[in-house]
Amino acid sequence: MWNVEVDKDKCQGSQECIDACPAAVFELVDGKSDPVYMEECIGCETCVEVCPTGACTVTEV
Numbered sequence: 001m002w003n004v005e006v007d008k009d010k011c012q013g014s015q016e017c018i019d020a021c022p023a024a025v026f027e028l029v030d031g032k033s034d035p036v037y038m039e040e041c042i043g044c045e046t047c048v049e050v051c052p053t054g055a056c057t058v059t060e061v
């Protein structure tokens with residue numbers, strides 16, 4: 001299992017994570033990325049790599 005977090009203060013709604021995530025974990029909610037389908041995460045950390053503001057963190061739980 002993976003815990004995916006988006007720091008809402010850092011997120012600028014650029015959607016790179018939404019476009020890049022192979023498991024479609026994220027949706028844009030009120031202009032911010034929200035990991036609403038976190039249970040689908042495969043832990044690839046692509047979202048961490050593509051986010052320009054370092055808002056995404058992924059940790060194994």
Ligand code: SF4
Pocket residue numbers: 002004020021022023024025040041042043044045046047048058
């Ligand atoms: S680690 Fe990979 S699968 Fe998980 S939310 Fe990020 S991009 Fe999607």
Ligand code: SF4
Pocket residue numbers: 006010011012013014015016017018032033050051052053054055056
């Ligand atoms: S890539 Fe980063 S800044 Fe852009 S929507 Fe995702 S979390 Fe927000």
